[in-house]
Amino acid sequence: MFILTDGKNYIMENPVKQGVYISTSSPVMAKEFSFKQARTVLNNRSKKMKWIGSYYMVDKETGQVSETSAFYKGNGGVYIGENDIKFDDSIITKIYNETKTMAGLAGWSMAQLKTYEEQLNIGLSKYDSAVSDIEHALQKYKEDNDGKNPQAHKVAKIGYLLGEIREKHENIKQCMDYIQVFKNAITYNYTIEKIKLELMKAKHAEYQGRTEYYQIALEILGCGGKQNVV
Structure with a gap:
């Protein structure tokens, strides 16, 4: 690498x-250039750059003045010996992989997102009703059996069933939040970086109990430490 000095x-x-050069008396602030970049700057003949006429290239590592004339127009030796630069080939793989990923995206339209949203709402309503049905079934059991609770093995099966429904319910709500991010991205012209950030923010956090019954249930289930109730 080279620095330019008079x-x-x-x-x-x-x-x-960025891209505008100025003079400094501090060597620490000096910009490092590749051989080709340094020569391009020195060959700039615009009025704004007339002040660099007395500058020349100095090798950053050795402190030696470059023997190649700054006014040489060819590319001979531009990447040979001390002028060589290290190129990281992995950037090619990264760009190809990113391009493949982007090209593979569905690229949903607003109409498609609204269709998905409608389908998710139907599913959400179904599983809300399913939870209500199970609660009413438990109530009916007590009414039909003089207020007695179901046997433990029946309660266990009901618990598994509720757990399965709750998981589907939660997945639907999470997808609905993601869909909203995609809709906002179209409406407000989000960049890819912004979409990624908003998707991460939309990911549901751990549930926080609203009543003391949440803690009671955790203790019955043996789920460990005390949880916050909000």
Whole structure:
């Protein structure tokens, strides 16, 4: 890598305007250039860059002045010896992989998202009703059996059934939140980075109990430490 100097001052990049170069007396602030970049800057003949006429290239590692003329227009030796740069081939794989991922996205339209949302709402209503049905079935059992609770093995089966329904219910609600992010992305022209951020924010956090019954249930189930009740 090379720095550009006139023996006293150095060239640095304007910290508030990328691609614009200014002079500095501090070698620490000097911008590092590849051989080709340094030569391009020195060959700039615009009025704004006339002040660099007395600058030359110095090898950052050795401190030696480059023997190649800054006014040489060819590319001979541009990547040979001290002028060589290390190119990380992995960037090619990263770009190909990212392109493949992006090209494989469904790219849902607003109409498709609304269709999915309607289907999810139907599913949510179904499983809400399922929970209510099971609760009423338990109530009916008590009414038909003089207030007695079901036997333990029956309660266990009901518990498994409720757990299965609750899981489906939660997955539907999570998907609905994701769908809302995609809808907002279309409406407000989100960047890919913004979409990723909003999807992460939409992921449901651990449930926090609303009453003391949540803690009671956890203790019965032997789920460990005390949980927050909000």
